[in-house]
Amino acid sequence: MKQFYNFVVKEFIHIMRDRRTLFILIGMPVVQILIFGFALTNEVKNSGFAVIDLSHDERSAQLIDELDASRYFELRGKFQSLESLEQSFRKGQVRIGIVIPPNFGKDMERPGGATLQFIADASDPNVANTLINYANAVVVDFEQNITGEKKMPFTIQTETRMLYNPQLQGAYNFVPGVMAMVLLLVCTMMTALTVVREKELGTMEVMLVSPLKPLKIIIAKAVPYLLLSMLNIASILLLSVFVLDVPINGSLTLLVGESILFILVALSLGLLISSSTASQQSAMFISLIGMFLPTVMLSGFMFPIENMPLPMQVVSNAVPAKWFYIIVRSVMIKGVGLKHVWKETLILIGMLIFFMTMAIKKFKVRLA
Amino acid sequence: MSKLGVILSKEFRQIIRNPAIIRLIFIMPVIQLLVLPNAADYEIKNINLQVTDHDHSALSRRLIDNISATGYFRVIGYGSDRDLAMEAIEKDQADLILEIPHNFERDLIREESARLMLAVNAINGVKASLGGAYLNNLLRQFNGDIRTEWLQPDRLQKPFSITTTFTNWFNPGMNYKYFMVPGILVLLLTMVGMNLTAINIVREKEIGTIEQINVSPIKKHHFILGKLIPFWVLGLVVLTIGFLIARLVYGIVPLGAYWTIYVFAAVYLLVILGMGLLVSTFSATQQQAMLVSFFIMMIFILMGGLYTSIDSMPEWAKWITRINPVTYFIEVMRRVVLKGATLGDVTKEFAVIIGYAMLVNGLAILSYRKRS
Numbered sequence: 001m002k003q004f005y006n007f008v009v010k011e012f013i014h015i016m017r018d019r020r021t022l023f024i025l026i027g028m029p030v031v032q033i034l035i036f037g038f039a040l041t042n043e044v045k046n047s048g049f050a051v052i053d054l055s056h057d058e059r060s061a062q063l064i065d066e067l068d069a070s071r072y073f074e075l076r077g078k079f080q081s082l083e084s085l086e087q088s089f090r091k092g093q094v095r096i097g098i099v100i101p102p103n104f105g106k107d108m109e110r111p112g113g114a115t116l117q118f119i120a121d122a123s124d125p126n127v128a129n130t131l132i133n134y135a136n137a138v139v140v141d142f143e144q145n146i147t148g149e150k151k152m153p154f155t156i157q158t159e160t161r162m163l164y165n166p167q168l169q170g171a172y173n174f175v176p177g178v179m180a181m182v183l184l185l186v187c188t189m190m191t192a193l194t195v196v197r198e199k200e201l202g203t204m205e206v207m208l209v210s211p212l213k214p215l216k217i218i219i220a221k222a223v224p225y226l227l228l229s230m231l232n233i234a235s236i237l238l239l240s241v242f243v244l245d246v247p248i249n250g251s252l253t254l255l256v257g258e259s260i261l262f263i264l265v266a267l268s269l270g271l272l273i274s275s276s277t278a279s280q281q282s283a284m285f286i287s288l289i290g291m292f293l294p295t296v297m298l299s300g301f302m303f304p305i306e307n308m309p310l311p312m313q314v315v316s317n318a319v320p321a322k323w324f325y326i327i328v329r330s331v332m333i334k335g336v337g338l339k340h341v342w343k344e345t346l347i348l349i350g351m352l353i354f355f356m357t358m359a360i361k362k363f364k365v366r367l368a
Numbered sequence: 369m370s371k372l373g374v375i376l377s378k379e380f381r382q383i384i385r386n387p388a389i390i391r392l393i394f395i396m397p398v399i400q401l402l403v404l405p406n407a408a409d410y411e412i413k414n415i416n417l418q419v420t421d422h423d424h425s426a427l428s429r430r431l432i433d434n435i436s437a438t439g440y441f442r443v444i445g446y447g448s449d450r451d452l453a454m455e456a457i458e459k460d461q462a463d464l465i466l467e468i469p470h471n472f473e474r475d476l477i478r479e480e481s482a483r484l485m486l487a488v489n490a491i492n493g494v495k496a497s498l499g500g501a502y503l504n505n506l507l508r509q510f511n512g513d514i515r516t517e518w519l520q521p522d523r524l525q526k527p528f529s530i531t532t533t534f535t536n537w538f539n540p541g542m543n544y545k546y547f548m549v550p551g552i553l554v555l556l557l558t559m560v561g562m563n564l565t566a567i568n569i570v571r572e573k574e575i576g577t578i579e580q581i582n583v584s585p586i587k588k589h590h591f592i593l594g595k596l597i598p599f600w601v602l603g604l605v606v607l608t609i610g611f612l613i614a615r616l617v618y619g620i621v622p623l624g625a626y627w628t629i630y631v632f633a634a635v636y637l638l639v640i641l642g643m644g645l646l647v648s649t650f651s652a653t654q655q656q657a658m659l660v661s662f663f664i665m666m667i668f669i670l671m672g673g674l675y676t677s678i679d680s681m682p683e684w685a686k687w688i689t690r691i692n693p694v695t696y697f698i699e700v701m702r703r704v705v706l707k708g709a710t711l712g713d714v715t716k717e718f719a720v721i722i723g724y725a726m727l728v729n730g731l732a733i734l735s736y737r738k739r740s
Binding site for chain 2: 018020021024025028031032035036038039040041042043044045046047048074086089090091092095108113114115116117118119120121122123124125126127128129130132133134135136137139140142143153154155156157158159160161162163164165166168170172173181185186189190193194197200201277278279280281282284285286288289290292293294296297298302303306307308309311312315316326329330333334336340
């Protein structure tokens with residue numbers, strides 16, 4: 001045990017002496033949570049729109065004002081022709097164009113009514129869909145405002161409540177996501193690298209002839225990163241509660257416990273990568289380039305998993321961050337207890353056992 | 369052989385003699401490009417709806433039938449217990465709860481107005497806002513249908529009416545892949561390029577071979593160029609493979625010219641590789657270099673405008689996107705591929721990226737020191 005302890009101390013000294021790495025390891029999650037927590041949102045707002053107003057009457061001016069006043073749109077141009085609208089789309093200045101036909105105001109009061117045309121830049125279909133929906137809603141409002149208080153018979157009113165996140169803040173979604181991503185990638189990469197580094201520099205040989213069992217050497221390498229990551233969890237949680245106003249509605253103990261479990265999964269994955277690669281370059285390639293985009297896209301916080309085609313849903317099950325993201329979201333924001341997330345927890349434990357066994361199996365006591 | 373030629377042949381040989389890395393450089397992007405675009409779909413469908421019906425009237429049943437007939441919603445539960453509905457949300461089984469109160473039908477007939485309650489699981493922003501909006505539209509339509517049925521025609525005429533139509537330009541089939549595939553290709557190219565160069569010089573430092581270069585008559589700019597050119601060529605090869613996949617697997621043919629993209633990509637790669645080299649000259653160990661490049665890359669990629677809309681970001685964050693080369697390339701890629709933009713349409717982006725390339729590589733040459 002004393003030997004093991006000494007090895008852990010050695011690893012700590014390694015990390016502590018490399019001030020720059022330490023600084024990045026502690027500072028990076030803080031900066032990222034702040035930037036992404038404030039900047040990223042799935043909501044679409046302040047999108048540029050342009051009008052082709054062929055009517056030039058009071059009503060059309062009113063409609064344009066209302067669109068501009070809504071939080072979703074921002075007037076960026078008035079054009080005379082479809083060609084100039086297309087030009088503007090091509091330059092990326094506006095996302096949606098609205099064509100107001102001649103005699104718009106007068107036609108509105110005639111039996112057939114007036115017709116508006118929306119032209120969306122569908123190169124991003126998601127944004128296009130959303131904007132058309134929003135524009136329709138603004139027009140319906142506009143119509144109702146003019147119609148005034150005159151009540152329509154047989155009206156169904158709908159009251160909508162946004163559960164858990166009444167202001168629709170992006171941070172509620174992105175904090176759990178970024179937390180899963182940062183913890184996974186940093187832990188996996190760092191453990192993978194420190195072991196491979198010793199191989200590359202030749203110091204692994206020195207350690208392998210020491211009286212300590214090889215397995216313990218490897219575990220001793222992971223311990224400092226476990227502690228560092230716990231520090232990161234603390235800073236991420238403090239920031240999200242006090243700066244980003246994302247509450248912790250469930251049990252803090254459960255949240256921290258699950259986070260530690262997730263870190264262990266990441267560490268064991270890192271060990272597995274390190275025992276199957278020979279150079280830091282390959283280790284980095286697998287742990288970073290191999291895992292970054294799949295983690296972003298398949299963990300469910302960018303794209304809802306239920307929307308994916310079935311094979312992709314199956315693939316997403318192999319992404320550890322998916323399960324942790326579900327757990328954090330449930331415990332932190334919904335405030336539910338272990339009885340709602342036991343399945344996800346078991347899956348993470350299963351992954352931990354799998355990666356650990358594989359890492360130990362692949363670990364070679366003898367150097368090639 | 370010129371000095372540059374010598375160092376180039378050294379670098380190329382070093383890359384080629386490491387088959388493990390070569391394999392990773394090509395296989396990793398190919399697999400990801402084949403798999404990941406299939407995951408990206410924001411189209412709303414399969415929204416799980418839990419219905420709490422306290423009314424149990426003909427009208428409430430008709431409403432539910434109407435909703436499930438659209439195909440966008442899956443009614444996963446029906447009952448009159450409010451707690452059961454909340455439980456479904458807590459368990460993540462339901463996205464929306466529609467609550468139909470007692471006497472819904474009677475109120476609508478007698479008092480000419482009735483209420484419905486809609487609760488949205490708003491943790492997931494996309495599903496919440498789109499799903500909620502969609503159901504609201506549906507309810508409005510349902511309301512209109514009821515009115516038409518129950519009323520004599522003269523009372524129906526609204527005093528003002530506007531009909532809206534819409535057209536989707538550039539991507540009428542609303543195929544999300546046309547947007548995602550080129551975007552993901554940009555991200556992969558960026559990651560591969562930046563990481564490879566970021567650990568390259570520092571690797572020579574760590575192993576000690578940099579000493580040999582430092583005592584050779586090679587000039588600083590030769591050294592940087594020698595590091596830059598092989599990866600630049602590799603990057604263009606990866607880009608070409610990516611376009612082949614886009615064309616053969618996804619059927620994406622750019623509306624604009626390929627050469628426009630290649631001209632831009634050629635300069636863009638210089639920016640990315642130069643940044644990697646800059647990180648490398650400032651780092652002492654490969655670990656440091658990787659952490660720093662990972663940090664920069666994560667910000668560049670998540671704020672590049674592929675995953676979330678830049679328009680929605682606060683003003684300070686928009687400034688970050690303005691110094692983010694990934695934003696420019698994704699924007700140019702999208703415009704050339706989907707909108708057929710020419711080099712003339714993207715002059716602004718092109719000017720920025722050229723300036724960027726000169727700045728970054730100038731700094732990389734200046735910061736490389738032959739003395740330790």
